[in-house]
Amino acid sequence: xxxxMHLVGVYTKxxxxxxxxxxxxxxxxxLAVFLRESTGVIVIYFTLLKFDNLNGWNIHELLFLxxxxxxxxxxxxxxFTGLRDFGRMVRSGNFDRFILRPRGLLFQLxxxxxxxxxxxxxxxxxxxxxxxxAGKVGVIWNFKTVVYYLFAIMxxxxxxxxxxxxLATLNIYLFETSSLKELFYYNMRKFAGxxxxxxxxxxxxxxxxxxxxAFVNYFPAQYLLRKEDMEGYPxxxxxxxxxxxxxxxLLAYLFWKFSIxxxxxxxx
Amino acid sequence: MIKLAPYLAYAKKCxxxxxxYRFDHxxxxxxxxxxxxxxxxIYHALYGENTEVxxxxxxxxxxxxxxxxxxxxxxxxxxxxFPDKIHDGSIATxxxxxxxxPGRMIAENAGNALFNLIFRFTPALVLSILIIGISAPAGxxxxxxxLISVLLGYGVLWAISFSVQMTAFWFVNVWSITTIKNxxxxxxxxxxxxxxxxxxxxxxxxxxxxxxxIYFTPVQIYLGQLTYQEIALKCAVQGMWxxxxxxxxxxxxxxxxxxxxxxxx
Numbered sequence: 001x002x003x004x005m006h007l008v009g010v011y012t013k014x015x016x017x018x019x020x021x022x023x024x025x026x027x028x029x030x031l032a033v034f035l036r037e038s039t040g041v042i043v044i045y046f047t048l049l050k051f052d053n054l055n056g057w058n059i060h061e062l063l064f065l066x067x068x069x070x071x072x073x074x075x076x077x078x079x080f081t082g083l084r085d086f087g088r089m090v091r092s093g094n095f096d097r098f099i100l101r102p103r104g105l106l107f108q109l110x111x112x113x114x115x116x117x118x119x120x121x122x123x124x125x126x127x128x129x130x131x132x133x134a135g136k137v138g139v140i141w142n143f144k145t146v147v148y149y150l151f152a153i154m155x156x157x158x159x160x161x162x163x164x165x166x167l168a169t170l171n172i173y174l175f176e177t178s179s180l181k182e183l184f185y186y187n188m189r190k191f192a193g194x195x196x197x198x199x200x201x202x203x204x205x206x207x208x209x210x211x212x213x214a215f216v217n218y219f220p221a222q223y224l225l226r227k228e229d230m231e232g233y234p235x236x237x238x239x240x241x242x243x244x245x246x247x248x249x250l251l252a253y254l255f256w257k258f259s260i261x262x263x264x265x266x267x268x
Numbered sequence: 269m270i271k272l273a274p275y276l277a278y279a280k281k282c283x284x285x286x287x288x289y290r291f292d293h294x295x296x297x298x299x300x301x302x303x304x305x306x307x308x309x310i311y312h313a314l315y316g317e318n319t320e321v322x323x324x325x326x327x328x329x330x331x332x333x334x335x336x337x338x339x340x341x342x343x344x345x346x347x348x349x350f351p352d353k354i355h356d357g358s359i360a361t362x363x364x365x366x367x368x369x370p371g372r373m374i375a376e377n378a379g380n381a382l383f384n385l386i387f388r389f390t391p392a393l394v395l396s397i398l399i400i401g402i403s404a405p406a407g408x409x410x411x412x413x414x415l416i417s418v419l420l421g422y423g424v425l426w427a428i429s430f431s432v433q434m435t436a437f438w439f440v441n442v443w444s445i446t447t448i449k450n451x452x453x454x455x456x457x458x459x460x461x462x463x464x465x466x467x468x469x470x471x472x473x474x475x476x477x478x479x480x481x482i483y484f485t486p487v488q489i490y491l492g493q494l495t496y497q498e499i500a501l502k503c504a505v506q507g508m509w510x511x512x513x514x515x516x517x518x519x520x521x522x523x524x525x526x527x528x529x530x531x532x533x
Binding site for chain 1: 291292295298299302303305306309310312313314321440441443444445447448450451454455460461465466467470
């Protein structure tokens, strides 16, 4: 166990060093990611200067909804960069090097790389939005709500991590999965920035049951904010985020365990 | 007289090159449509029971999104055309060829744009019309003026991309600069928030920037919001931005060539 912790420490140190080798460049890149991700936030800010609420949600509540999305992604990408880039590693044959090492494959994938620009850009934006909005949305921060919030963050990280793990595993069978990721993950995430109740029923079904971003930010935000549009959904959804996260991750993990036996190298 | 044949060949090559990736395409169409539907969903909710806000109806808003995001899918500028060539040194061989390098970029972008127009814009437009519906153009004359203004809008976007790319002569990492440039375009061009709804002070700022010339001017003409006089003025402004920004880029391009040192062989 101590040996594992030590290895995690070494990995983290080396990846952080390699990402931040060129300091000015690293800062600029993080800033660019931060601004790129802020686009939607800036747009909704200007929009709500004109229309003061979106289906009952005011600007602070919307920023709070957004912050959950970015915070969970920022944390998730620290661990799951290796799975995001898994397809490329398989195609280049670099993954074979991992197989030769005396540690678990998933362990190496999770700890051997971290996209710190994305982590700082997304996570930083999430933090900024949280700080701006958390005091103004009428949430009483006590033991119960803080614990709920932490579990919700953990669940949100696991849900997105499970999707990355699942899509990475598909690479063992399919040559190219980046378009699938673009479609199911990044495109669906664009909807999740807003209260899902404003969208067509079909979109809501996808975002609750198929690519469950609703459990990453909408339902946790609803538990804390209790907006009227929650009436359209079962109350139990407010509490399911950690369950959905752990469940999805376990399923993805089993799929990985089952599939990795069939891995055939493409390199030589 | 400049010979057009080599440029046409580049444009054609680019057009055909794009046809190879079918699946990629479907994804692109879908991505454009989803983007339009998201914003339509938001405005549908924002409008609620109102038929109009500040004289702007919901179909007008839908038209703004469909046209500006659709055109955004057509207006292709390869932001890494010059940076890639400068970094790997192939800019040297490009400069030896008896054709203009910016000219080649225009040709390739035009080939791409034509491809996007047929295979991305058209399907996205049809889907959008079927699902959310858009306003009809304000008349045949206006529609023709709209097309002219669209070309000018593309010119503005192209000139911005060209000038920003020239920074590659001085900076190793242009990814950050390019990304930040695109944030400005996305927020200020009206493709994500119709500029009618910008606060007053922001409209003032927008007058001083080229961004509203890209999509918003064509959209206003399409909807018949401008008189002929205003159209003439706005199109002149578009032309002015193209010239100003292109000249700035060209200045950097000439400076960069003098500074350029390519290593290895």
